[in-house]
Amino acid sequence: MRRVLLIAIIGLIIVFTFSACSNLADIGSAFAHNLSSSKDKSSKKDNPQVNKSGNVSSSDEKKSTPAPPPPRDVLKSGEKGDDVKDIQKKLNKFGYTVDEDGDFGEQTVYAVMDFQHRHGLTTDGIVKGSTLDDLKKDPTADVMYQPTAAVVSNANSANIESIVNQVDTQSYTNYYVMVNIAQQMVYIFNGTNRNWKLIDSFQCASGTGGTPTVLGHFFIGIKGPEFKSGEAILKYYTQIQGNYLFHSVLFDKNGNLLDGTLGKSASHGCVRLALENAKYIYDNVPIGSGIWIQ
Template sequence: MKRTLLIGIMTVMMIFSFSACGNSSGLNNKQNTQKVNVVSNINTHKEKKPVPPPRSILKSGDKGNDVKDIQEKLKKFGYNVNADGNFGEQTVYAVMDFQHRHGLTTNGVVKDVTLSDLKKKPTSDVMYKPTAEVVSAYNSAYPEGIINGLETQSYTDYYIMVSIPEQMVYIFNGSNHKWRLINSFQCATGTGGTPTVRGHFFVGIKGPQFESEGGAILKYYTQFQGNYLFHSVLFDKNGNLLDGTLGRSASHGCIRLALENAKYIYDNVPIGSGILIR
């Protein structure tokens, strides 16, 4: 009898022991789950980074979504820029041309009025125009054959080639190996003592006119390298022609043009266009 009772007590104790272990395990699992959830919440909180506000000034070398937003706005004005969030040369030249068309300082920096104008609705008078009409009666086979046989770089759909031996300027529209001559005219490049630089350049800043050291007025200038410019022949302060020499070397290194041709480049060839002087 005592032996039977002892066995029964031991059995009850074993059952209680297993039951208690089971309950303890359940409590631990709940605690572990809570710990995992807490860690998970902490990790999730760490991954949320605050979005920086758009910068009020954007310039060359900047990167980010606010740069991408500027590039998207430039595309609405017709500029063929990559909306990659990288403020590189392509974007700098597009901003400069945009500023020129809006009568702003052409520094390639987006702030104040430039930023405000980019937010406006594009109008036809300030849109970038990728295609242009042919206005030259010159035989296009020769200059097109030369330029399309070369590797050219341009940040726009325009390209300028200057032939110093011919004293000619050729304006093209299109793309690498697919350039089409749209205009051509005579020029006057630098003399032997002050030669015009040769090489590959890009259209830079522009302006309506400036005064030379000698007091002559040069109209509709377009930069291609430092102080080297395309500009009109020489006028005095009253608008009278001082020196209209074209077709031979006559300048101090700049490229002189007839007034209407200097204005053509000023009005129609965008900033960032490629230039070859040979």
């Protein structure tokens, strides 16, 4: 009986021992597997990878920043970018006050057109060729935009200023033009919205009843030294809208006066002026200046 009991105890000890070793072996195997996995992951993270071309790359390597596009040779209305902003900076160097926002909007178009006019270039508002070349030059007094002028002071000036300053006006320059059809008068102002100061005034001749002058708010557009209408030569024209213009009274091809009527309706819709006054607007009131014809 004792022998049987002893044999049973010895058997249990042997079974327990092998069972414990088996558990230890499993745990050790699992630990070794985890360690191996950890090393593999660390190796993938820290070691550089070889790409298909055979070059070594790293996940920590910074991505290269693409080079900015080169400046465009032609810039026009509606375009945006740093090269537009550079054009705006160049315009301001010539005395303009264009927002340097990189947006080629109306303000920039009119400034470019006025710049082209002062340089004897085609006033199309597009920056290219000769316009771009001239913008790169240093400004000179004869082509600088000059937004100031002497203020007229008389008994009637305050009344005229109050009329224009009672309404919101828009101008892309420091000049504003008001045409009073009933008075057959043109008034030139310098300043800003709600703070316009009268600097000049003169008689005009507007359109007749059959061909009236257009009414409303506009901006000064293209300009030219003269054009021909039938047998008449009209000098120093400044665009109001479409074919509606400020221009001189009528001359023949030899420079003789054909029709100098002022102070009443006489034109085909344009605003006629004495020669010196048409030249004043042509020379001094910049493209993009606001116009109000009432």
